[in-house]
Amino acid sequence: MDFLDEPFPDVGTYEDFHTIDWLREKSRDTDRHRKITSKSKESIWEFIKSLLDAWSGWLVMLLIGLLSGTLAGVIDLAVDWMTDLKEGVCLSALWYSHEQCCWTSNETTFADRDKCPQWQKWAELMTGYTEVQQILFWGAGVYLLNYFLYVLWALFFSFLAVSLVRVFAPYACGSGIPEIKTILSGFIIRGYLGKWTLLIKTVTLVLAVSSGLSLGKEGPLVHVACCCGNLFCSLFSKYSKNEGKRREVLSAAAAAGVSVAFGAPIGGVLFSLEEVSYYFPLKTLWRSFFAALVAAFTLRSINPFGNNRLVLFYVEYHTPWYMAELVPFILLGVFGGLWGTLFIRCNIAWCRRRKTTRLGKYPVLEVIAVTGITAVLAFPNPYTRRSTSELISELFNDCGALESSQLCDYINNPNMSRSVDDIPDRPAGPGVYSALWQLTLALVFKIVITIFTFGMKIPSGLFIPSMAVGAIAGRIVGIAVEQMAYHHHDWIIFKNWCRPGADCVTPGLYAMVGAAACLGGVTRMTVSLVVIMFELTGGLEYIVPLMAAAVTSKWVADAFGKEGIYEAHIQLNGYPYLDQDEFTHRTLATDVMRPRRNEPPLAVLTQDSTTVEDVETLIKDTDYNGFPVVVSHESERLIGFVQRRDLILNIKNARQKQDGVVSNSVVYFTEDAPQIPASNPQPLKLRRILNLSPFTVTDHTPMETVVDIFRKLGLRQCLVTRSGRLLGIITKKDVLRHMAQMMNQDPESIMFN
């Protein structure tokens, strides 16, 4: 195969919704590299060019890190501002969020830093009265006015988001991770990572999150980072012209995306390795790490949270955990696994309904309806009214002495000195009990609404809603254990570790463990989940509870079904994704290959007896991506494989430019022209486009080996032979169909090629 001097612009590219051939991409890159290396000895200029080529990978990583970090910062700032815009506005500077507004105001004390005169709720602004006056004069009216405006803003934001997505970039919807997984496994979806998608996804993500829907920005941030990666790939021919190399960059970009989503660079790299990427050489690992770090530090220098912290939820606990606490942690793991299963089943059922019924025809209406319901139900409950990440942050927090939250309304023992750190367990006050009720309502609300939200035609991530469900459940369990330990510290289980006056239970830790469990149940992440959580707390201390919950959650969820939400969506959409699960059935290549027993024989070309017309007929009559070339129809001995695309281009070209090539010219693939009578028209030599090393297996090869070969080598098709005689062909689609069949699924669900 000589792809160095590509004569036609389109040779070697792929069509939309087709699978790439990794081996071919790799060998093309090696050729390119070889050419540059040999040229670099010729002149200093070529040497510099070769150096630039070698460094371009790092440059791309740097650019991805910078851009995705910046975008994440901008998104964070914009979401902050727009979420608060639903409630009110900052008079001193319209572009300030509530927190920024009151930070700049000097009048406020630390205790009520969220109340300052510059920040005006809409009702205050419209009526001219202060909140206290309003409540005195109007009563419920003010509340209803604020409520109404809140819902209105939410509807406005989500309408804008869904309209922008529909009009400008239909690919900008969803979390994007299932599609990115598919793309990274070697599939072409043109425009999915394009400039328009990048722009629209960034804008609509802000709108969608601000509208208060039960969705997060983490998954879409990975999509945004991958769009950045694709954008910068186009600057360098090394990456833009090679689909294999491009995917290395995209893997790194996914790592950068998670890195900025959570402020966890190592977790990001492991996420990319574990969850997203398909082909992940060590060089990519190192570069991903670099991109993730650059992105994280760019985000930190933008400092959108105003606290100089890298991580999304910074927590610091002061108490160690005790062995006995593993029981509630494992129970939270079970809850996480059950929630994961429930969520995946219900969400997939709902999405299938959307796909197959008339529901799918009114995406805008659906978004508006869900937003309306969400906003109406969310406003009355303070825990659902605020943004979900604020909620999680509060749930994770340990109750310090200065905490003013309702969740920290404990009855203080007046005899005890109030140190900041080491506050002993106390009985819960009325605030905690009312918070518990509100949290329970919020839990039910979040569980139900998230099922309907994920999969709508707006950018929507799953991480934050899942974590919120887990954090709420965890906090409730944590408070329960804490109160039990306080009131019954003479019980055997508490006796050893929970003396009166000791600080033995940290409800915030339970919230974190619950969040990890739920996230694990939904996504089936393992190492990357624990590492991300570890990076949030920064201490190895709490890694055992997190791990216990993550392991339990995965086991429980796996017992009901092996696939995570992303794999489920991949399957729902019929993407050709070959996952890493082991194939354990005892079928052979001969059972899978086409043609089947009663199908017409395989469409093949012969090495020196097919005419141009025959080839053209074959191309017209079939839609195969390529054709095997055999010695003759009688012997059926395989000599190579030729791509449909290359055939079309070459014959078209030959007909136009090469004299004497007519419909009954013989096409030959051998070195020397066949012996033909002089009266016949000039033959056409096409050996250059013949792949002389097609991948073959024998008909007796077990399918598990075939699947392994397809997965590890990234093949597109594989020919089946017996003692050199061509019997059939297996394509990636055939493999996927067969796997679906073996798992009792509809084989026709695999839609793409």
Added chain:
Amino acid sequence: MDFLDEPFPDVGTYEDFHTIDWLREKSRDTDRHRKITSKSKESIWEFIKSLLDAWSGWLVMLLIGLLSGTLAGVIDLAVDWMTDLKEGVCLSALWYSHEQCCWTSNETTFADRDKCPQWQKWAELMTGYTEVQQILFWGAGVYLLNYFLYVLWALFFSFLAVSLVRVFAPYACGSGIPEIKTILSGFIIRGYLGKWTLLIKTVTLVLAVSSGLSLGKEGPLVHVACCCGNLFCSLFSKYSKNEGKRREVLSAAAAAGVSVAFGAPIGGVLFSLEEVSYYFPLKTLWRSFFAALVAAFTLRSINPFGNNRLVLFYVEYHTPWYMAELVPFILLGVFGGLWGTLFIRCNIAWCRRRKTTRLGKYPVLEVIAVTGITAVLAFPNPYTRRSTSELISELFNDCGALESSQLCDYINNPNMSRSVDDIPDRPAGPGVYSALWQLTLALVFKIVITIFTFGMKIPSGLFIPSMAVGAIAGRIVGIAVEQMAYHHHDWIIFKNWCRPGADCVTPGLYAMVGAAACLGGVTRMTVSLVVIMFELTGGLEYIVPLMAAAVTSKWVADAFGKEGIYEAHIQLNGYPYLDQDEFTHRTLATDVMRPRRNEPPLAVLTQDSTTVEDVETLIKDTDYNGFPVVVSHESERLIGFVQRRDLILNIKNARQKQDGVVSNSVVYFTEDAPQIPASNPQPLKLRRILNLSPFTVTDHTPMETVVDIFRKLGLRQCLVTRSGRLLGIITKKDVLRHMAQMMNQDPESIMFN
């Protein structure tokens, strides 16, 4: 292939120093799994057995974590005690180390916690006088007596170590990482991970480290952990009978080894992934993480350092770093890269000399000589006398107000209040200057002696000596920058970030960056290096300096030669290790396959015309691992491949048990017996041992693809065909030989099969 009912005990096992066939191991495991799954439906007992089988992986991980954590703890304690034994003994309890001895003594104040009456130096003990009395009366005599005893102990320890290794377990020497890399890539070295090796390596590691040689325990700990892994594999037939599955466990064990070596579980997993492992499925990642965590927490509960810390070197810095400091950090990276190159070149040259000259015949003498030189040169210098990890720990430390070390002998400004944390830069006192001289001498000494130490016939790790070299160089640079900043704070570069009275330079951070750079230069680790270092400091704050140094060091070192010390030793020993580097030459399969042009034709069997005698002659005359089976000698069309081992066993068995099988019986591999005259002896059917799906490539396949296939699928051999006609065979050894040839190395250096 039906391996389920293995009729003979040895079918399916491999010989020593042979390569395994990953695809075959994998399909054997799938068969086993399939069998268990189908059986589990039969009865409750079988169901429980299948559950146990599924959980055995986690159980093995737990056991590995517990045992390797315990062993690491024991080694740490023993090393501590025996290192101090060279200087003196604790009178109150003989098994206490110096530090433990004085910790239990109540009389000491915090300032001189290393001086207590219970701890007696040998000279004190032998003469009966206290140290002060001795010095008054004897002067230099005491010093010389202590010196003499120090050297004597060192010689005794190292003699014991090398003798034990030679007599009981020759495989216990060295760091073990090159061999483990090779084993994990699919090579059999029987006994390398055996019980004896485990026992002797543990004991001699303690002796070797205590003898004061310039070596560390980190590499050997990986070997010890892998031995534990192998030990527990033998408890479960799932792992003991499948070389592929066994290697999954060993990968996880390697992670546990690094985890306990540094107290860095995540770093350990990444080390295993990046540096050691070959085949690392995601399931292994998760299990490795579990094993690494269990090991780390076991070690912490043993608490050998008495500080409740997980990590080997715990550091806490109080000052951020500044952009301008990247210049010295990058310089340290350059130094690390240069040291790495120098070390690898010199060490390999010396090891080659040892292999080829008479030097290698006197390993005991060599160890004694090197120990003697080390001890004699090390004693006078306080920085080389103590154990290397103590030295590194001191170099990493930031100078607090309470620090009594010579390195912290700064001139204090009396006007300044002495806060513990935030001490401004101060001028260096005479202690610092004398420390600088001693450190420079120590640096030269370490650089030279490590070259001769690594590769001797005792357990020896490289991590600690490399880190020591880097830490010394880094600390020197750090102090230089600090003093420059103090004395010239009006220079432009210092003006912006280093006002008088500010604490702007942390020499300990320089030491850490230097250590990372040197370790990176020698091992070429990247992500795992940075993550291990990050776990030591626990803050993302210092990851950028570490990364800058690691990247620079790798680039500089790679410019002089691509391979790290482990790959260099693999090559030196001729192990068949196929590394991950890309193969970029334009050769084809036909250039590599055997037979070459003027060699005799390939030894093949025919499907139904070879006799038992022919087969036996073929087996006697050749030493190939297997033979292709073709239709007939004329057509040479390939139908399968048969293993030498299986042939020998089956023919032997048939001759003994099967009636009528004699020397001129025909051996056939087809379904039906060939048509033979009734007078001929009964034919022998061997289809059962015929692999009907041998791996084939065409003669035109580029070698880069062949290398890729061998690497990714873990093949042992591959047949070369053209249109179904068998042309030749390529084995892993042929591939390695060809690669060595292409890199202008001696192809005969590949010794094993």
